[in-house]
Amino acid sequence: MIKNTLKRALVGLTLVIGGVGVAAAALPGPQQAYLPGLNGYTQIAPHIYTDEPAQSEVLISTLAQAQARVRAFYQEDLPPVRMLLCTTPRCKARSLGAGPVKGRTYNSTLVIVGPKGLNPMILSHELSHVVLHGKEGPMGLWWGVFPAWFDEGLASLVSQDDRLDAGDVAARARMLETRRFSDWGAAVQALGWRGAYGAAMALVEEMVAVDGVEGLRALIDRVSAGADFDAERAALLAQVEPG
Structure with missing residues (x-):
C-alpha cells in the first residue's frame, strides 16, 4: 500500500514537473x-x-x-x-x-x-x-574577471564591426568605468550604442597596438588562469614609451 502510494506520488510529481517545464517553454524567453x-x-x-x-x-x-x-x-x-x-x-x-x-x-x-x-x-x-x-x-x-567594456570591445574587434565611433578621450574614460554588465546599459545610454561599443573597441585596439593580437591572446590566457586583468593591462600599456 505504502509502495503504491509512493509510486503514485512520484508519478504525480513527475507530471507536475513536466507540466511546469512545458508551461515555461511556452512563455517568451x-x-x-x-x-x-x-x-x-x-x-x-x-x-x-x-x-x-x-x-x-x-x-x-x-x-x-x-x-x-x-x-x-x-x-x-x-x-x-x-x-x-x-x-x-x-x-x-x-x-x-x-x-x-x-x-x-x-x-x-x-x-x-x-x-x-x-x-x-x-x-x-x-x-x-x-x-x-x-x-x-x-x-x-x-x-567580472574581464570587465564588460573589454568583453564587448573585444567582440566588436573580432567581428570587424565598421559601424562604430571610437569617440574621444572622455568617452574612453567613461567606458573604463563600465566594469559589470549591469553597468553597460547606462554606458550605452550616455554614449549611444555606436559610441559605447566604439569606445570599448578603441580601448582594446590600444592594447593590440602595443603587443599585437598574439600578445592580446596571451593576456587573455593569463587572466583566465588567475592573473588580474587591470594589472596585466597596466603592464602592457606601460611598454609604450611616452613622447
Missing part, C-alpha cells in the same frame, strides 16, 4: 531554445536550431563565415554552443524580446540571434563572447 520541438524550432546542424529550416543552407553558410572569423582571431576551435537563429520577428520577439537587440549570448552555452543579426558580423560578435566566457567560466563571468 531564452528558455524556448532548450525545448525546440515544443516551440516549432528545427535542428539544422549539431546544436543549431531555427524557425525556418528551408533557409538552412544559407544560415549554415553564414554561420560558417562567422565561425571562421572567430577561429582566426583566437587561433583555437570554438566550444560547442546551442544557437537559435530566428528568421522572423515573431521568433525573435518570443525568444529575445521586442527591443532592438540583434543577438544575445547567455554565459557560454546559448546564443540567440534575431533576423537582423543573421550576418557574419553579428554572429561572430556573439561567438566571441562564447569563447571569452568559456575561458573565464561561469563564476569568472559573474565576478
